[in-house]
Amino acid sequence: MFIWKDILEMSRNIPLHQVILNMEMFETGVDPDEIKEKLSKMLKVILEEAETQYGKKHETLTGMTGDNAFKLRNHTPNFLSKFSYMATVTALSIAESNASMGRIVACPTAGASGVIPGVFNAMVKIFNPTFEEMLEAFIVAGGIGKVIADKATISGAAGGCQAEIGTAAAMASGALTYYIAKDAEKVGNAAALTLKSIMGLVCDPVGGFVEVPCVKRNGNLVNIAISSSEMALSGIKSVIPFDEVVDAMKKVGSSLPQSLRETGEGGIANTQTAKSLVSNLKIFLL
Numbered sequence: 001m002f003i004w005k006d007i008l009e010m011s012r013n014i015p016l017h018q019v020i021l022n023m024e025m026f027e028t029g030v031d032p033d034e035i036k037e038k039l040s041k042m043l044k045v046i047l048e049e050a051e052t053q054y055g056k057k058h059e060t061l062t063g064m065t066g067d068n069a070f071k072l073r074n075h076t077p078n079f080l081s082k083f084s085y086m087a088t089v090t091a092l093s094i095a096e097s098n099a100s101m102g103r104i105v106a107c108p109t110a111g112a113s114g115v116i117p118g119v120f121n122a123m124v125k126i127f128n129p130t131f132e133e134m135l136e137a138f139i140v141a142g143g144i145g146k147v148i149a150d151k152a153t154i155s156g157a158a159g160g161c162q163a164e165i166g167t168a169a170a171m172a173s174g175a176l177t178y179y180i181a182k183d184a185e186k187v188g189n190a191a192a193l194t195l196k197s198i199m200g201l202v203c204d205p206v207g208g209f210v211e212v213p214c215v216k217r218n219g220n221l222v223n224i225a226i227s228s229s230e231m232a233l234s235g236i237k238s239v240i241p242f243d244e245v246v247d248a249m250k251k252v253g254s255s256l257p258q259s260l261r262e263t264g265e266g267g268i269a270n271t272q273t274a275k276s277l278v279s280n281l282k283i284f285l286l
């Protein structure tokens with residue numbers, strides 16, 4: 001089992017990404033070079049799709065989403081930095097591509113598949129990193145995801161959206177922080193700050209389709225990942241350590257009623273407008 005406290009302890013003498021690779025090898029028996037090879041393939045797909053889908057219109061199954069990335073791409077940002085703007089357009093693009101059955105890397109899940117491409121595409125365009133630097137940051141993202149998966153859950157059906165898109169954002173925040181600072185403690189703070197910010201977020205897809213509110217949550221959550229990373233890089237610490245935040249998230253997830261865990265019965269899915277959209281969709285899909 002991956003425990004962040006142990007990872008942190010080991011990273012005092014070994015780079016964080018190497019610690020994570022070693023731990024994965026001890027757990028699975030797979031050679032670190034082989035793990036890196038697999039992750040390289042995933043990262044290449046993420047970067048290719050981010051490039052191809054950036055700001056495109058998509059035809060999704062329900063039509064409730066599909067033109068959000070396009071609208072944002074054709075808008076001049078008033079508030080977002082170049083980095084955040086690019087990350088947001090990318091996150092929306094990939095989430096809409098997922099909703100139209102496009103090629104995605106479920107990182108950690110399909111519903112939350114826009115967040116990691118968001119930060120990595122912005123990283124490429126703004127900082128021009130080497131592939132190896134990005135791969136190291138991606139390994140760190142994987143380590144954070146593994147801690148949450150081992151100690152809690154990354155499934156919206158089990159723990160609400162906090163567990164799904166919250167994990168994606170914590171992974172993205174940690175990856176960004178590692179790319180900039182190579183500081184394991186700051187990485188843990190970034191992940192903890194992110195997860196704390198969205199604790200309790202419910203899973204409430206309209207009609208059970210991964211479109212509303214999922215697509216726009218990808219666009220918003222990528223910015224929580226970025227601001228948490230910025231705070232952690234400045235030296236701001238999470239008062240509650242990452243492991244404990246994950247434990248708390250698990251308890252909150254288990255206490256959510258079934259209606260708020262991917263059943264499409266509660267939250268946004270239970271609004272008047274959602275119900276009317278879904279009943280029209282049923283006629284359309286029949």
Ligand code: SF4
Pocket residue numbers: 111112155156157160161162164165202203204205210211213214217262
């Ligand atoms: S609302 Fe549910 S289905 Fe949608 S992204 Fe969140 S966890 Fe996934």
